[in-house]
Amino acid sequence: MSISAPDQPALLTVRGLSAYYGESRALYGVGFSVERGTIHSIVGANGAGKSTLLRAIVGMMNRGRAAHTAGSIEFRGRRIDALPTEEIVGLGVTMVPEGRRLFASMSVEENLVCGAFLPRCRGTLGETLEDVYSLFPRLADRRQQPVSQMSGGEQQMVAIGRALMSSPELILLDELSLGLAPIVVDQIYERIAAINARGVTCIVIEQDTERAMRVASAVSVLLEGRVVLEGDPDELGRDRVSAAYFGLEPAGKAAGKAAGQGG
Amino acid sequence: MNEDLYWTFIDIANGLLSGVMLGGYYAIIAIGLALTFGVMRVVNLAHGDMLVLAAYLAVLVLQFVPISPFITLALVIPVMFGVGYALQRFLLNATSVQSMERKGMSAGFGLMSPILVTFGLSIVIAHALLGGFASDARIIRNALSYSAVRLTEDLNLSTLRLIFFVIAVAILIALHLFLRRTHAGRAIRASADDAEIAPLMGIATPKINALASGIAIAIAGVAGVMVGMSRTFQPFDGPVFLLVAFGVVIVGGLGSIVGSLVGGVLLGITQVLAGTYFGPSAQLVAGYILILFVLAVRPQGLFARRR
Numbered sequence: 001m002s003i004s005a006p007d008q009p010a011l012l013t014v015r016g017l018s019a020y021y022g023e024s025r026a027l028y029g030v031g032f033s034v035e036r037g038t039i040h041s042i043v044g045a046n047g048a049g050k051s052t053l054l055r056a057i058v059g060m061m062n063r064g065r066a067a068h069t070a071g072s073i074e075f076r077g078r079r080i081d082a083l084p085t086e087e088i089v090g091l092g093v094t095m096v097p098e099g100r101r102l103f104a105s106m107s108v109e110e111n112l113v114c115g116a117f118l119p120r121c122r123g124t125l126g127e128t129l130e131d132v133y134s135l136f137p138r139l140a141d142r143r144q145q146p147v148s149q150m151s152g153g154e155q156q157m158v159a160i161g162r163a164l165m166s167s168p169e170l171i172l173l174d175e176l177s178l179g180l181a182p183i184v185v186d187q188i189y190e191r192i193a194a195i196n197a198r199g200v201t202c203i204v205i206e207q208d209t210e211r212a213m214r215v216a217s218a219v220s221v222l223l224e225g226r227v228v229l230e231g232d233p234d235e236l237g238r239d240r241v242s243a244a245y246f247g248l249e250p251a252g253k254a255a256g257k258a259a260g261q262g263g
Numbered sequence: 264m265n266e267d268l269y270w271t272f273i274d275i276a277n278g279l280l281s282g283v284m285l286g287g288y289y290a291i292i293a294i295g296l297a298l299t300f301g302v303m304r305v306v307n308l309a310h311g312d313m314l315v316l317a318a319y320l321a322v323l324v325l326q327f328v329p330i331s332p333f334i335t336l337a338l339v340i341p342v343m344f345g346v347g348y349a350l351q352r353f354l355l356n357a358t359s360v361q362s363m364e365r366k367g368m369s370a371g372f373g374l375m376s377p378i379l380v381t382f383g384l385s386i387v388i389a390h391a392l393l394g395g396f397a398s399d400a401r402i403i404r405n406a407l408s409y410s411a412v413r414l415t416e417d418l419n420l421s422t423l424r425l426i427f428f429v430i431a432v433a434i435l436i437a438l439h440l441f442l443r444r445t446h447a448g449r450a451i452r453a454s455a456d457d458a459e460i461a462p463l464m465g466i467a468t469p470k471i472n473a474l475a476s477g478i479a480i481a482i483a484g485v486a487g488v489m490v491g492m493s494r495t496f497q498p499f500d501g502p503v504f505l506l507v508a509f510g511v512v513i514v515g516g517l518g519s520i521v522g523s524l525v526g527g528v529l530l531g532i533t534q535v536l537a538g539t540y541f542g543p544s545a546q547l548v549a550g551y552i553l554i555l556f557v558l559a560v561r562p563q564g565l566f567a568r569r570r
Contacts, residue, residue: 022367058463064365085462095463103456105518106449114453117446118465166465 009077011036011170011201012057012093017071017081019052019061019225026052028225029071034170034218039192039202041212041233043245044222050205051098053222054172057203058095059085075170090118092169098178098205100159102147109143111158115165124167132161135191153184160191170201177208189215209241223247273417274539280414282535284424286528287431288493291486292504293511294435294523295347295479301518302455302475305355305377309385310508312501313480316388317343317487319396319498321403332403332492339484347480352473354380361458385501392498400495403488427489432524434482439520441478451475455518510550514557516564525566529553 010033019027027049034040044050052061061067062084073081080088103111112132116125133140136157142150147158156176163171173192177185185208192215196202206212213219213233221229221244229236229244296310307313320342321335356362358380360373410422442448450471453461461468490496490504507530515526530550537549557564 060459060462063361065367066361066364084467086465086467089463089465097460097463101457101460103453103460105452105456110449113446114449114464114466117450117453121465122446162464 010034011076012203013072013074014053014057015072015074017053017056017069017073019049019056019067019069021052021067022065026225027056027069030222030225030227031071032220032227032230034201034203037196037199037201038218039196039204039216041204041206041216041219042222043206043209043212043219043241045245047224048222049225050222051174052225054095054174054203054205056081057088057172058093059083059088089166089168090120092167093172094163094166094168094170095172096156096159096163096174096176098174100152100155102155102158102162104148105146107144107146108139108150108158111147111162112139112165115162118166121166125165128165128167132164135164135194136161152180153188156180156184156188157191160188160195164195164200168200170203171195172203172205174205175207176204177206177211185211209245210238213238213241221245275536276418278536278539279532280418280420281424282532283528284420284428285531285535286524287428288424288486288489289507289511289527289531290515290524291427291431291434291482291489291527293508293515293527294438294520295483295486296505296508297512297515297517297519297523298438298475298479298482300512302451303351303355303359303377303472305359305381307479308378308381308505309388309501310381310483311503311505312385312388313343313346313483314487314490314504315392315496315498315501316346317484318403318491318496319392319401320484321488321491322396322401325403332405332488336485336488339488340481343484343487344477344481347483348473348477350384350480351476352469354384355476356469356472389499389501396498398497398499400497401491402495403491405492408492423493427493430485430489434485435520435524438478438482442520447471447474510554513554513564516567519564519566522564522566526564529565 012034014033015031017027017030018025030053042050042053055061056069057073059080061069062082069081071081072079075091075093078091080091103114106114112129113125116122116128121128138154139157139161142154147155150158176188180188189211192202192204204212204216216233219231219233219236219241220227221241223244229241233241292314296307299305299307317339320339321332324335324338325332355377358373358376360370363373363376364370407423407426412420412422412425414420442452450461450464450466451474453464453466454468454471458468510530511523511526514529515522515524530553533549533553534546537545
């Protein structure tokens with residue numbers, strides 16, 4: 001990724017972000033930025049802080065003594081780190097949470113319609129719904145089906161569709177492939193590419209490093225709460241990313257943009 | 264012999280009819296409790312006192328303007344909605360699990376505190392009513408108290424109970440449609456399903472919780488006016504209605520509107536038939552036996568949804 005021109009600021013800029021659960025610290029001064037219209041992958045081992053990072057961006061870490069953050073998060077040049085989740089979503093950022101977390105008592109369509117709760121989304125609800133159904137035709141046949149009766153892959157489609165219903169500019173996707181068959185994961189990522197092609201910027205957390213590098217135009221490697229490597233996946237190469245993933249790449253030697261400073 | 268059979272039939276038919284009518288009214292007493300628990304996971308121990316408060320509110324209105332008690336609902340409903348909204352927004356949101364965690368307390372503390380808060384509120388309301396209205400038994404007088412609808416020569420239906428049943432069913436249908444068909448209603452259900460994820464839909468959960476609580480208490484207000492029109496009440500009667508509400512919720516199952524109607528109807532029929540055959544003192548006992556039976560056989564209630 002090249003450094004963006006001053007007149008085209010990054011869509012999302014995270015600076016010096018630290019995150020805490022009570023007394024224990026999960027992120028140490030993470031910094032990175034995401035360019036408009038790209039797919040940005042975040043890779044790292046279990047417990048590296050990937051989910052915490054996404055939760056912080058959508059304001060789910062603003063929980064007083066239970067969890068809090070320090071540092072800044074800017075979306076379209078505006079600080080969002082102190083806003084409640086619903087206001088951040090109102091600005092055009094949303095997340096597909098790990099484990100899908102659908103509304104279990106509702107049908108497919110009710111789940112999707114819930115995603116369009118924001119007043120600005122209600123007027124165009126019908127069109128957005130048809131959009132989602134054209135993206136996931138399988139859901140169109142199952143509109144009235146309770147989500148609890150669906151396969152994992154179908155549930156993931158509902159979760160992605162529900163997030164799209166708020167017409168986001170930036171969508172955070174946490175572990176889409178968790179518990180899904182490889183062929184289903186292929187289909188899901190093919191849809192993510194289609195969503196991205198419509199101009200929606202994506203941040204993806206993916207366990208499968210190879211896949212994460214293939215789909216993205218930028219990758220950040222998290223290790224124990226710090227960004228240790230960042231850049232264009234093709235320039236970095238698989239070996240360097242794997243080395244960083246396992247903590248073998250010394251921080252600070254990252255190619256491309258300078259990674260966030262350690263805390 | 265034939266005559267005996269006829270009267271047995273009439274007794275049972277009368278029992279079933281008034282049991283069903285009573286059930287509608289019981290469902291309305293209970294639905295607010297079920298809604299508050301289903302959405303906020305808060306057992307509102309002041310639920311019964313809210314009913315009594317609404318009954319006194321109607322008494323107060325009628326002291327100044329001699330109108331039909333039904334018209335007092337035009338004031339009782341919005342006032343009780345406001346009470347429920349404020350209760351959740353300013354008192355219960357501040358003592359929820361999430362806000363206790365914010366303050367660095369354990370989740371267990373957050374589960375306990377709403378129970379203490381509503382228990383305290385129950386005492387405060389009862390004593391405030393005692394101070395304002397003294398302990399005399401009151402009743403909301405109305406023209407329909409002694410009127411009955413005659414179905415056959417021997418089969419009667421209290422007009423008041425019939426009207427209450429119709430109102431109750433209308434409220435339950437309206438609530439059902441509200442929860443299914445409106446954005447606010449779906450937001451309430453979304454918060455009940457997953458309170459952590461609902462904000463990702465743009466839902467401000469504190470406001471949505473307050474809305475749910477307002478609706479719950481507004482319906483309790485309607486129930487309170489009904490209670491006041493059909494029997495005498497005193498400032499400390501709240502727990503009686505809380506127990507009725509618990510009974511209905513246990514029998515019908517939490518989180519189901521149909522369940523609360525069926526639970527109410529079953530409880531009503533049981534009580535009326537027990538009263539017919541074993542005397543008035545058997546009414547409450549029979550109700551509790553039904554509750555114990557359901558708890559033993561199907562503890563989640565007859566219509567509970569799987570969670």
